[in-house]
Amino acid sequence: APVAVVIPAAGRGVRLGPGAPKALRTLNGTPMLVHAVRAMAASRAVSLVVVVAPPDGAGEVTSLLDAHALPERTRFLVVPGGESRQESVRLGLDAVPPGHDVVLVHDAARPLVPVETVDAVIGAVREGAAAVVPALPLADTVKEVEPAAVAGAPEPVLATPDRSRLRAVQTPQGFDRATLVRAHETVTDDVTDDASMVEQLGEPVVAVPGHEEAFKVTRPLDLVLAEAVLARRRL
Numbered sequence: 001a002p003v004a005v006v007i008p009a010a011g012r013g014v015r016l017g018p019g020a021p022k023a024l025r026t027l028n029g030t031p032m033l034v035h036a037v038r039a040m041a042a043s044r045a046v047s048l049v050v051v052v053a054p055p056d057g058a059g060e061v062t063s064l065l066d067a068h069a070l071p072e073r074t075r076f077l078v079v080p081g082g083e084s085r086q087e088s089v090r091l092g093l094d095a096v097p098p099g100h101d102v103v104l105v106h107d108a109a110r111p112l113v114p115v116e117t118v119d120a121v122i123g124a125v126r127e128g129a130a131a132v133v134p135a136l137p138l139a140d141t142v143k144e145v146e147p148a149a150v151a152g153a154p155e156p157v158l159a160t161p162d163r164s165r166l167r168a169v170q171t172p173q174g175f176d177r178a179t180l181v182r183a184h185e186t187v188t189d190d191v192t193d194d195a196s197m198v199e200q201l202g203e204p205v206v207a208v209p210g211h212e213e214a215f216k217v218t219r220p221l222d223l224v225l226a227e228a229v230l231a232r233r234r235l
């Protein structure tokens with residue numbers, strides 16, 4: 001069954017500092033979004049990429065993708081996004097034509113995910129999982145706190161969850177298409193990833209090994225790291 005990927009790329013990226021929408025910032029001269037689309041197109045299983053552009057930026061994103069080479073087998077569509085990541089994903093999902101029974105959702109902000117991770121996620125969905133997330137163990141100890149009303153004020157620590165049972169979750173997350181559509185129709189709470197909506201349906205979600213190069217470009221230091229990774233790959 002052919003695989004479609006939805007790439008939400010409509011965020012403004014305020015934490016990265018002032019400038020263009022995050023997905024359009026460049027890494028070694030190439031927009032982050034183009035790196036992300038190529039990372040998905042690197043999988044031979046992927047036949048369609050739906051890019052969810054900033055609401056007023058669909059034209060610009062279309063020209064950008066037209067100007068950069070993609071593999072022959074990969075088609076792409078561009079649709080305008082929404083107010084939240086969740087709404088942007090739903091708009092992208094609505095644009096996936098019938099026949100794509102496996103759908104991946106991948107953040108444009110994770111431009112360097114290796115193809116092995118993409119294929120591992122697709123493989124686990126094809127083997128029958130309704131939802132699959134790439135995940136890594138944590139380096140830091142994590143504490144639950146009572147969040148302070150004022151940023152920077154001391155916060156009481158409430159608990160220290162057992163780190164060995166925690167994972168940091170990445171994208172692409174992979175889904176049985178019907179399950180993801182149902183999740184988006186049913187769950188209205190604010191969520192930060194798509195798999196948690198499937199969890200709320202009571203459907204099982206599994207984690208497969210993620211990759212350190214699938215990190216999310218969020219803050220200025222992440223741009224430095226991303227360019228260093230690209231330099232190491234000589235791209």
Ligand code: C5P
Pocket residue numbers: 007008009010011012013022023052081082083084085086088089106107108109110216218
């Ligand atoms: O802000 P955050 O890093 O969690 O964004 C994750 C992804 O969701 C980014 O690729 C961003 O462009 C996308 N997004 C979106 N529409 C929004 C907000 C974020 O497509 N309204």
